[in-house]
Amino acid sequence: MATARPIRSMDPYAEQFWTYTLKKELRLQKCSDCGKFRWPPGPTCDKCLSEEAEWAPVSGRGKVLSWTTFRRKYFDEYPAPHTTIVLELDEGPLFVSYPVDVAVEDLRESMVLSLRWTDGQDKFGEYNLPVFGPPSA
Amino acid sequence: MAVRFDQDRLGRLRDTVAVVGVGETDYGADYRGAGGKAMGKGEARVDHYTLASRALKRALDDAGLTKDDIDGLCTGPTLSSERACELWGMNPGWSGSGDAAQCIIEATMAINAGLCTTVALVYGNAQRSMNTAYGGARVTGGGITSYFYYAPWGLTSQGALYALFFQRHKLLYGTTEEQLGAIAVAFRKHACMNPNAVMQKPLTIEDYMNAPYVAEPLRLFDYCLINDGGVAIIVRRADMAKDLKHKPVMVSAIGWSEENVDATQLRPRLKDFYHTAHHGVAAQVYPMAGLTPKDVDVFATYDSFSVHLLASLEGFGFCKEGEGGPFVQDGRIEIGGELPCNTSGGMLSESYMQSWNHQPELVRQLRGGLGQRQVKGAEVAQYVHDVAGKCKSIIYTRQ
Ligand SMILES: [Zn+2]
Numbered sequence: 184m185a186t187a188r189p190i191r192s193m194d195p196y197a198e199q200f201w202t203y204t205l206k207k208e209l210r211l212q213k214c215s216d217c218g219k220f221r222w223p224p225g226p227t228c229d230k231c232l233s234e235e236a237e238w239a240p241v242s243g244r245g246k247v248l249s250w251t252t253f254r255r256k257y258f259d260e261y262p263a264p265h266t267t268i269v270l271e272l273d274e275g276p277l278f279v280s281y282p283v284d285v286a287v288e289d290l291r292e293s294m295v296l297s298l299r300w301t302d303g304q305d306k307f308g309e310y311n312l313p314v315f316g317p318p319s320a
Numbered sequence: 321m322a323v324r325f326d327q328d329r330l331g332r333l334r335d336t337v338a339v340v341g342v343g344e345t346d347y348g349a350d351y352r353g354a355g356g357k358a359m360g361k362g363e364a365r366v367d368h369y370t371l372a373s374r375a376l377k378r379a380l381d382d383a384g385l386t387k388d389d390i391d392g393l394c395t396g397p398t399l400s401s402e403r404a405c406e407l408w409g410m411n412p413g414w415s416g417s418g419d420a421a422q423c424i425i426e427a428t429m430a431i432n433a434g435l436c437t438t439v440a441l442v443y444g445n446a447q448r449s450m451n452t453a454y455g456g457a458r459v460t461g462g463g464i465t466s467y468f469y470y471a472p473w474g475l476t477s478q479g480a481l482y483a484l485f486f487q488r489h490k491l492l493y494g495t496t497e498e499q500l501g502a503i504a505v506a507f508r509k510h511a512c513m514n515p516n517a518v519m520q521k522p523l524t525i526e527d528y529m530n531a532p533y534v535a536e537p538l539r540l541f542d543y544c545l546i547n548d549g550g551v552a553i554i555v556r557r558a559d560m561a562k563d564l565k566h567k568p569v570m571v572s573a574i575g576w577s578e579e580n581v582d583a584t585q586l587r588p589r590l591k592d593f594y595h596t597a598h599h600g601v602a603a604q605v606y607p608m609a610g611l612t613p614k615d616v617d618v619f620a621t622y623d624s625f626s627v628h629l630l631a632s633l634e635g636f637g638f639c640k641e642g643e644g645g646p647f648v649q650d651g652r653i654e655i656g657g658e659l660p661c662n663t664s665g666g667m668l669s670e671s672y673m674q675s676w677n678h679q680p681e682l683v684r685q686l687r688g689g690l691g692q693r694q695v696k697g698a699e700v701a702q703y704v705h706d707v708a709g710k711c712k713s714i715i716y717t718r719q
Contacts, residue, residue: 188471189471189474191472192464223464223584223585229581248488248590249484249485249487249491250487251484251535251536252535253474253535254536255534258471260474264536265474267470267474267475276585277582277585277590279470279585281473281474292491303472305472312472312473314473
């Protein structure tokens with residue numbers, strides 16, 4: 184049994200995103216006309232309004248922009264304290280996640296973290312959750 | 321981006337509309353009504369409409385008008401205007417809906433377009449009685465909003481978004497938690513001078529620093545209250561605003577600018593602190609009113625979280641970007657200081673009325689006679705709203 188997590192916001196675009204995670208692939212929509220990556224997934228490119236997009240793999244590297252530690256419990260699945268981070272991916276989008284294998288005290292602005300995977304499931308089924316930790320040596 | 325607004329057209333709206341009446345419910349009593357406790361869903365003692373009705377009655381009395389004088393209505397987001405009109409026996413010629421600043425701007429536009437002359441702006445929210453949640457699994461709505469979308473990673477709550485915002489400010493500018501605390505302390509000081517404020521117990525910086533974190537680095541006192549209440553404001557065409565109960569307070573400037581691209585990724589918050597939107601609005605309101613930030617005597621900002629004040633002071637040029645921390649210290653934002661801010665106690669300490677409560681306070685400061693809470697010689701009051709990248713501002717003046 185995978186780890187129970189708070190329910191995902193689901194629509195056909197999100198469903199595609201999570202399907203790739205079953206193969207441990209972090210793919211975001213990339214506009215086929217102008218090349219802009221977008222996140223969260225959706226129907227059109229905000230730069231050129233094109234509906235044509237591919238699900239392109241991303242490097243899985245990002246720089247830390249900010250973080251917060253929840254000291255109060257908001258979800259049963261995430262007892263406090265629980266830390267979330269925001270990274271700026273190499274491809275441009277900012278990505279909310281949580282840090283693994285790095286202590287909160289050691290987080291720094293612009294610190295490079297890279298993609299890891301952990302498991303998850305909710306009423307829509309099982310998936311893998313992209314999380315971020317120090318790049319492996 | 322090129323300047324899109326037309327200063328000539330905007331400037332023609334200056335002082336064309338006046339605030340003639342304000343009213344609100346008894347926030348403290350509303351809060352204590354349930355022994356200070358929230359009740360379960362469906363057990364509410366009051367509802368949004370009860371609170372809104374009480375405030376409307378007081379605002380009409382304050383103006384010396386009756387409901388039959390009202391030919392326009394703007395309601396806050398909790399009210400359906402059809403139901404409100406039915407309850408109040410009104411058939412306005414025009415109606416609108418939105419947050420407080422939006423309603424003032426839209427009413428100004430509707431009056432100037434000639435659709436109506438006298439607009440009641442009405443808000444009521446029984447959020448405490450109804451046990452409304454602003455974070456976690458009980459947040460209503462869902463879908464792609466910037467805080468619900470990240471639930472699988474454990475991030476929701478407006479507070480967490482502002483914690484990320486303040487953490488970024490700390491990282492870039494070295495802003496300290498004590499500096500942020502000065503905001504909560506100042507607003508509480510103001511609430512203690514306001515008999516209608518929910519919070520009446522003084523707060524020291526030690527109390528602030530000893531309070532628990534909720535979403536670190538934000539502490540309990542960085543968060544607004546969740547309480548019941550209602551607010552109403554009556555605005556009227558300026559040439560019809562004379563000879564009422566109070567000297568009219570003019571709407572001297574309105575401004576509106578948004579920052580939405582990549583909003584769900586939090587980019588406008590974390591990479592810009594909403595400053596692009598602030599700058600857009602500042603370029604509208606100060607020329608429109610023929611004033612500069614130096615002329616502002618009383619300032620109020622949307623303060624669901626203390627952090628908003630840092631962002632708006634920097635974005636509107638009261639201090640340089642990154643210097644909000646030092647600016648809010650040493651009593652500068654307190655009554656008697658250089659720029660008194662959120663003088664009613666704001667949403668942190670007076671009442672969380674989603675900024676509706678700030679408007680009566682600014683109007684009363686310009687009318688004068690608030691006793692120890694009065695900002696001496698107040699002639700210009702500014703409100704700034706920068707929620708979710710939609711920035712709006714109103715400048716009120718006494719004439
Ligand atoms: Zn494109």
